[in-house]
Amino acid sequence: MKNVILFTIDTLRKDVLGCYGSKNKLTPFIDSLQERCIKFTNMQATGPYTQASFPGILTSSYYLEDGREKKLSPKKTLISEVLTKSGITTAAFHSNPYLCDFFGWNRGWDVFYDSMEAEVSREVPYIKGDEINKKVDEWLSSYIKGGEYRPFFLWLHYMDVHEPYVPEKKYVDMVDPSINFSKEEMFNLFKNTLLKRDLSDKRKVELLKKLYFAHVREVDSYVEEFFNILKKLDFLENSVIIMSSDHGDEFGEHGGLSHDGKMYSELINVPFLIFDYAKDRGEVSDALVSNIDISPTIVYLFGLEPEKNFKGYSVLPLKDRPERGCFGEAINKRSVHEKETDRPIYYYQKKELKIIYREGIDSWEMYDLKKDPKELDNIVEASPRADEMKGILKPRVGRWLKGEQLKQ
């Protein structure tokens, strides 16, 4: 039985990867893996930011399923809990505060490193990818020595693409050597433009995007370093590596910056690759899949019975997988600060059609992603299929409240 490694990168847009069509040459290493990968072109996250998306990835359920809770609901089942029960060693290494033990994400892991004890700076407020790699290396090295070998599930998550976008000069130079910004200047750009969601100066938005690109380039080098660690410890050939992102990032596509509560493709449609050394040629799947399918896929790869609490389905085997629509939900926040008065936003996608509902202003949008991939032409009034799509999404609106009322 192979080990399974889930490799997630925060805030990584799909379209910045060379293997997904970017011409910017930001990800030479990830691109070089394609011959041994299944590349999914149509993976949708359940939400546009960490708290809304990670319940999909690690618990195969939706963010608001149990109400609007800041901490992970005890009703949700983490993939770590499922695997530990079956005798698989589980380890997590990350640096995302929303996923730290305070918020309840440490359940079920044999090893859980969330970096919250580490000192971090204002410019880089997380542990960088190379540090995460070092922790993983230490753990894997000691794991080999630990006597009887058991398969493991390893989850690692990099934060390096996330704002405040103060990348090292080396990587900025790889993207655009004409940007001669000091750390202070980059930080001020974050503070005065990104945090304020100020799109008035197009050049500044372009600059932000280039700094983001520099981080993508940086992350690619950490991915390479991680693969080298696996190779060194002889884990590359006996591990399946699932790579994805929790959400993308916006640079003005729909009037915003960063990743607020919106459901458009630049935030929702994320990369999804499954690397298996045993494969001799790359495969591409255009099937519509959701990140709630990741945990069931891990369960499948370990040959375990499907977990009944999981809402998704394994994406493997590729053949004969029935077509399904996918959902997402989040709070429709519009700035750095989520207010109590902000209401949820929902989406449902079926093939090329996507419908979005904002509860706060009771508004519907629908897009034909094939004809209008940028989601600029709202066809909800014109499309004869709008009612059918609304009918599927409507029952999900505020459903946890209805559950509460029923119980009472």
Place this chain on the structure above:
Amino acid sequence: MKDYKVSEEKAKGIGKKIDESKKIVRQAFEKFKPSEAAITWTGGKDSTTNLWIIRQVCLEDNIDLPHVITIDEGDAFTEITDFLIKISKKWNIDLEWLCNFDVLKASQSKLGNIVKVKDLNERNQAELKRIGFEEDSFTFEAESYTGNHLMKTVVLNQFMEENNIKALFMAVRWDEHPARKDDKYFTKKEEGHLTPGHTRVAPILHFTERDIWDNIKLHSLPYCSLYEIGYRSLGVRTTSNPMEVGVPAWQQDLENTIERGGRRQDKEKAMDRLRKLGYM
């Protein structure tokens, strides 16, 4: 703590540790007048031990006791409040109760209520601006970023400024947290963006959690009743939980479990990181 036993050998060790602490306290009094110093007292086991030791030095050396302060964040356990009142009477301490009443009023003293910034007084509004908070309102939570700043930092700063405080006695310990392991007995805090300049003194830095309980037993120190029902570390109500329900703190496996496991002060850390990432 009837059945709790402390061996003779350990008692000797505790005696030495107390002497060590007293030495630190005396060093502090060489540098600072008692009127320029303040002892922070939460009502928890550590700060009570800390106060007990400093008070002893003052009695032995005939020095006035420094200011004794407690900060009410608006989310205190009644058990702790009762304890503070009872013991300050017993020990004849003029306890100074610090609280940001303006925020309390604006939130109607209810956690989770929305506080409108315009309902706050000028100082609090200015303080919010100072930490870069630009929203119109926030949720009143003791350990949120805004809550923490207004309810703790602001009142402490104000107290220090008004009383010209140069030294703060704190009850931190090396073993309470890995992040503390390099702490020093005396830490000079330069005047900064969010703090007036002062020196922090940590007389009981070398006490372990076990030492604290051994000492409480040996010298019949008072302790808050919450420790009897399983709390190991006390913060505000909403972020503290018992570690082992019904098992007194001193009977728990202090050596192999995390003292702050029931206490989610980690929340502050998480919030700080989130803020730096551009949330909040």
